[in-house]
Amino acid sequence: QVQLVESGGGLVQPGGSLTLSCAVSGYTLKYYAIGWFRQAPGKEREGVSCISSGGGIKYYAASVKGRFTTSRDNAKNTVYLQMNSLTPEDTAVYYCAHDTQCGSRGWSLEGHYDSWGQGTQVTVSS
Numbered sequence: 233q234v235q236l237v238e239s240g241g242g243l244v245q246p247g248g249s250l251t252l253s254c255a256v257s258g259y260t261l262k263y264y265a266i267g268w269f270r271q272a273p274g275k276e277r278e279g280v281s282c283i284s285s286g287g288g289i290k291y292y293a294a295s296v297k298g299r300f301t302t303s304r305d306n307a308k309n310t311v312y313l314q315m316n317s318l319t320p321e322d323t324a325v326y327y328c329a330h331d332t333q334c335g336s337r338g339w340s341l342e343g344h345y346d347s348w349g350q351g352t353q354v355t356v357s358s
Contacts, residue, residue, distance in 0.1 A: 234258040241352030252313040254328030262306040270324035279340025325351040
């Protein structure tokens with residue numbers, strides 16, 4: 233059974249940092265790309281980043297580029313999202329999802345992905 237579990241969310245002050253983890257089970261992570269999405273209250277879910285199965289290709293939304301970094305440890309079946317210089321606009325529930333590849337055009341689309349985690353809340357507030 234494919235399962236993705238996000239963790240690492242919490243409350244952080246503006247300018248602070250958090251690292252989210254996406255732990256996968258039920259399949260071998262090294263064959264899959266992992267996307268990160270977020271959904272703020274009253275807004276649609278948006279693509280944040282995607283990392284290819286080998287880790288060599290990464291995509292980022294313009295709103296997080298230069299502040300967020302995605303990485304993976306296939307031996308640990310875990311993908312990470314390092315978030316720096318956080319602002320209140322980054323407040324959202326963050327989700328990870330998997331697919332066979334990111335795709336330069338499809339990586340930010342929800343329908344591109346097969347399985348999703350339950351999400352972890354990130355709140356940026358003073």
